[in-house]
Amino acid sequence: MKNQGEIISLIVFVILTLALGVTTYFGFKNLNLQKAELASAQSELQNVQNDNNTLAAQCAEVQTRAGFDPALKTSDVVAAMTADVDAALGVQGSGKTYKDAVAELKKRISTADKQIADAAAARDASVDSAFSSVTQAQDQQTAFDENVKTEQANRDDSLQTVRDDYDKLTKSFVDQTKRFDVVYRQAHDAIVTANEETAQNREIANRYADFNIDLSRRIDELSNPDFDRADGSVVYADQSGKIVRLDIGVDDGVRPLMTFQVFPPEIFEEGGIAAKGKIQVERTLEAHACEARILEDSAVNPILPGDLVYTSFWKPGEVDRYALDCRLDVNGDNISDLNEIINLIEANGNEVAAYIDNDGNVHGKITPDVTRVVIPNMPLSSLLAADPELNDERRQAIVDTETAFLDEAKANGVRQMRLSDFLVRMDYKATDQVVRDANVPSHSGEKAVGDTRVAPVFDSTPVVSGSSSQGVPKGTVAVEEEADSAERYFRKRAPNL
Numbered sequence: 001m002k003n004q005g006e007i008i009s010l011i012v013f014v015i016l017t018l019a020l021g022v023t024t025y026f027g028f029k030n031l032n033l034q035k036a037e038l039a040s041a042q043s044e045l046q047n048v049q050n051d052n053n054t055l056a057a058q059c060a061e062v063q064t065r066a067g068f069d070p071a072l073k074t075s076d077v078v079a080a081m082t083a084d085v086d087a088a089l090g091v092q093g094s095g096k097t098y099k100d101a102v103a104e105l106k107k108r109i110s111t112a113d114k115q116i117a118d119a120a121a122a123r124d125a126s127v128d129s130a131f132s133s134v135t136q137a138q139d140q141q142t143a144f145d146e147n148v149k150t151e152q153a154n155r156d157d158s159l160q161t162v163r164d165d166y167d168k169l170t171k172s173f174v175d176q177t178k179r180f181d182v183v184y185r186q187a188h189d190a191i192v193t194a195n196e197e198t199a200q201n202r203e204i205a206n207r208y209a210d211f212n213i214d215l216s217r218r219i220d221e222l223s224n225p226d227f228d229r230a231d232g233s234v235v236y237a238d239q240s241g242k243i244v245r246l247d248i249g250v251d252d253g254v255r256p257l258m259t260f261q262v263f264p265p266e267i268f269e270e271g272g273i274a275a276k277g278k279i280q281v282e283r284t285l286e287a288h289a290c291e292a293r294i295l296e297d298s299a300v301n302p303i304l305p306g307d308l309v310y311t312s313f314w315k316p317g318e319v320d321r322y323a324l325d326c327r328l329d330v331n332g333d334n335i336s337d338l339n340e341i342i343n344l345i346e347a348n349g350n351e352v353a354a355y356i357d358n359d360g361n362v363h364g365k366i367t368p369d370v371t372r373v374v375i376p377n378m379p380l381s382s383l384l385a386a387d388p389e390l391n392d393e394r395r396q397a398i399v400d401t402e403t404a405f406l407d408e409a410k411a412n413g414v415r416q417m418r419l420s421d422f423l424v425r426m427d428y429k430a431t432d433q434v435v436r437d438a439n440v441p442s443h444s445g446e447k448a449v450g451d452t453r454v455a456p457v458f459d460s461t462p463v464v465s466g467s468s469s470q471g472v473p474k475g476t477v478a479v480e481e482e483a484d485s486a487e488r489y490f491r492k493r494a495p496n497l
Contacts (some may be wrong), residue, residue, distance in 0.1 A: 003169075009162045016151050027137075027144050034133030041126025048119030055112045078106075200411060230308035231260065235289075237303050242294040244279055244303060251287040253319045255350060257425065260292070260309035267308065277303050323366050323373040323409060324355035326402055327383045328419050330428075334386055341374070341419075344426055356405055360398035366408045372417040373409040 060070040068077045232248035248254050261275040277297030284290040297303045322345055330337040336358045345352055350371075354364030366373070376383060380402050384395040406416070417425075 005165045006162055009158045009165070013155055013158055016155060020148060020151050023144060023147060027140050030140070031137040034130060034137060037133070038126065038130030041123060041130065045119060045123035048116055052112065052116045055109065059109070230263070230310050232309045234262065234303060234305050234307045234309065237305055239302055244292050244294060245285070246290050246292060246309060247288055249287050249289045250284045254281055254284055254290045255320070256281050256283060258311070259295070260311045262297070262303050263308045263310060265306050265308055276301050276307060279303070279309065320350040320371040321353040321369060322350060323353050323364070323370050323414065325373065325375040325405065326356035326360060326380060326398060327358065328374060328376055329383070330419070330423065334383070344428060356401060360401045362401060362405060366405070366412050366414060368412045368414070370409070370412065370414045372422070373406065373414050374419055374422045375416050377419050
């Protein structure tokens with residue numbers, strides 16, 4: 001127990017106090033008895049002295065009344081009285097004479113003297129006994145005082161021990177109180193943080209509610225093979241080359257690697273008809289045209305022009321929205337290719353919702369409908385360390401901006417995607433290595449001369465939508481159509497940077 005020492009000290013103090021009280025009581029009781037006996041002896045002596053004084057006074061009165069000087073000796077008075085009595089009274093008939101009276105008086109005086117002597121002796125004995133008792137009482141008082149001093153010292157030691165224990169307990173209580181305050185503040189901060197996170201999660205959950213409704217609708221569509229409207233139709237089919245062309249393209253939100261099921265046109269009339277095959281988009285050609293590769297079909301029921309295409313994962317006009325991290329380098333030359341990536345995304349019918357420019361400034365805003373946030377293949381800190389034009393303060397500011405950017409994506413439920421995976425998803429195929437002249441800015445707009453390649457212009461140069469090399473400058477990919485129709489295969493995209 002924490003109070004065990006204090007309780008034991010209190011019990012010892014009570015016992016010692018009781019012992020001290022009992023000892024004091026009996027000591028003073030014995031002293032009082034001895035004092036009473038002395039007072040009684042002194043009272044008796046005083047009574048005897050009073051009696052003696054009374055007799056002396058009586059004798060003096062007798063002498064005075066007898067006509068004698070009180071200062072005379074008794075013998076002289078007796079002699080004179082005897083003579084006077086003998087002379088005056090003589091012997092009477094009773095045989096008693098004044099002399100007999102004097103003798104009787106002497107007898108009484110003798111008796112009184114003896115009583116006085118006995119009283120004095122008794123008084124002296126009583127005084128001696130009283131002195132002995134007083135001495136004994138004084139010795140007992142001295143011993144008692146020593147015991148009191150010892151007990152007082154022991155009590156002081158016990159009190160000091162109790163005070164020390166109290167100080168320790170007080171210090172322990174203060175320390176525990178401080179620790180409790182720290183734990184309480186931490187718990188309070190944790191509760192506040194949890195409430196804030198709960199509010200944020202509730203807000204995110206509310207934002208996701210509409211998306212969940214749309215996902216539920218999509219799930220219903222996936223579980224139901226029937227549809228009311230096709231997503232597009234086949235306008236050209238090459239069974240030998242396993243290539244088809246559709247009447248949906250960039251403006252419809254079509255992008256490479258999208259997969260469609262192919263149905264015969266009579267599906268709307270008869271219903272419940274199984275798919276004839278499956279195709280996958282390889283490239284978009286123009287606003288409402290794309291080229292796809294046949295993945296599955298049947299020789300007895302081949303894919304033909306007029307067939308309908310459908311997928312539950314996409315509807316015409318739907319686009320993916322991306323967020324772009326800082327310093328995205330496509331070709332590994334340690335130079336940001338932000339413009340080329342934006343061109344690549346928009347060339348595939350998608351959108352850029354937000355991005356961080358090369359100076360660390362954020363453009364746009366991340367929302368829950370963003371598909372992915374594209375991050376560099378290497379940590380941003382490593383990429384910034386290779387830039388000699390940045391100081392440590394600027395590098396740290398850009399890293400902090402990226403951290404806040406990715407935290408916002410996480411809060412909105414947007415997952416990250418490496419640049420290399422993003423390029424695969426976009427079906428990006430690298431072009432020949434571009435030779436950059438350090439003295440010529442990358443946005444100079446130079447044109448190719450002969451076989452020499454120069455840096456492409458990413459700010460406003462039209463790009464090929466639908467080529468196997470997405471996002472390259474206009475004119476670098478040949479098309480199969482005639483030159484007079486080449487403009488149909490190019491779509492100008494100018495990112496707003």
